[in-house]
Amino acid sequence: MKKNKGNKKAQILTIIVFGLIAAFSLYFGNDITNSTIGTPNGILEISYLDVGQGDSAYIRVNDFDILIDAGPRSDSDKLMEQLKEKNIDDFEIVIATHPHEDHIGGMTKVFDEYDVESFYMPKSTSTTKTFENMINAVKNEGLKVQVIKEGMSFDLGDGAKLEVYSPIQDSYDNLNNYSPIMKLIYGNNSFIFTGDAEKEVEEEVLEKYSNNLKADVIKFGHHGSSTSSSEAFIEAISPKYGIISCGVDNSYGHPHREVLEVINKMNIKTYRTDKQGEITITSDGSNIDIKTEK
Numbered sequence: 520m521k522k523n524k525g526n527k528k529a530q531i532l533t534i535i536v537f538g539l540i541a542a543f544s545l546y547f548g549n550d551i552t553n554s555t556i557g558t559p560n561g562i563l564e565i566s567y568l569d570v571g572q573g574d575s576a577y578i579r580v581n582d583f584d585i586l587i588d589a590g591p592r593s594d595s596d597k598l599m600e601q602l603k604e605k606n607i608d609d610f611e612i613v614i615a616t617h618p619h620e621d622h623i624g625g626m627t628k629v630f631d632e633y634d635v636e637s638f639y640m641p642k643s644t645s646t647t648k649t650f651e652n653m654i655n656a657v658k659n660e661g662l663k664v665q666v667i668k669e670g671m672s673f674d675l676g677d678g679a680k681l682e683v684y685s686p687i688q689d690s691y692d693n694l695n696n697y698s699p700i701m702k703l704i705y706g707n708n709s710f711i712f713t714g715d716a717e718k719e720v721e722e723e724v725l726e727k728y729s730n731n732l733k734a735d736v737i738k739f740g741h742h743g744s745s746t747s748s749s750e751a752f753i754e755a756i757s758p759k760y761g762i763i764s765c766g767v768d769n770s771y772g773h774p775h776r777e778v779l780e781v782i783n784k785m786n787i788k789t790y791r792t793d794k795q796g797e798i799t800i801t802s803d804g805s806n807i808d809i810k811t812e813k
């Protein structure tokens with residue numbers, strides 16, 4: 520093929536573009552088997568925010584501000600108040616676990632108030648206005664929706680990473696089951712996040728990732744509903760501490776008696792947003808400290 524002057528330029532551009540992609544994949548995405556972890560040299564902070572009958576957690580570690588879900592729209596002012604106290608400049612990562620309103624209703628407000636650098640959700644859709652508004656907010660931010668799925672690992676700097684164990688299937692009948700089951704690791708401490716993933720997915724994760732599951736803290740799936748938190752799954756995690764995110768006197772009866780029985784049986788010290796408000800955990804990579812608003 521005939522060469523021209525533009526060729527060299529194109530080559531350099533290609534190197535730059537792919538170099539950038541490589542840098543980004545180091546930054547955010549590895550697969551679990553290849554991911555490494557350094558030594559923590561700071562403090563990890565996780566806030567399980569009080570968003571009524573919904574779910575939202577804020578994580579600050581190294582240079583990362585991360586939001587997992589944004590609660591329902593009805594409690595978005597409350598969400599904003601709690602976030603504002605934390606002096607967050609922007610969010611490096613925002614994750615929507617699945618398209619239900621009690622998890623994504625507050626998202627548009629988050630995008631209104633903060634710059635967001637990357638947005639992840641499972642490969643699931645919904646025809647609701649809430650979902651549409653969230654996708655528009657992502658687009659208006661100039662971002663593409665990135666798919667979160669099993670096998671991914673987010674490198675979060677010294678001593679910190681986020682491993683993703685589900686969704687494993689390409690599609691589920693129940694939207695709850697798209698919720699990623701994930702583990703945040705900081706030094707020797709680790710924290711399981713579950714969204715609303717139900718027992719069916721817990722079983723899939725148990726089958727594939729049983730050796731990864733042990734953790735200090737679990738946020739119980741689906742607001743403490745009996746559709747989640749099978750004994751086998753909780754046993755594999757063997758957490759010292761548990762978190763339940765649910766609303767005061769909620770109409771679903773969350774948390775359910777079956778889950779409270781598992782908690783009692785395994786002697787898991789459990790905190791609830793309906794009783795204690797915002798729950799904040801800090802870790803230096805070896806020791807865990809828990810404070811509650813109420």
Ligand SMILES: [Zn+2]
Pocket residue numbers: 573574619621622715741742
């Ligand atoms: Zn939910």
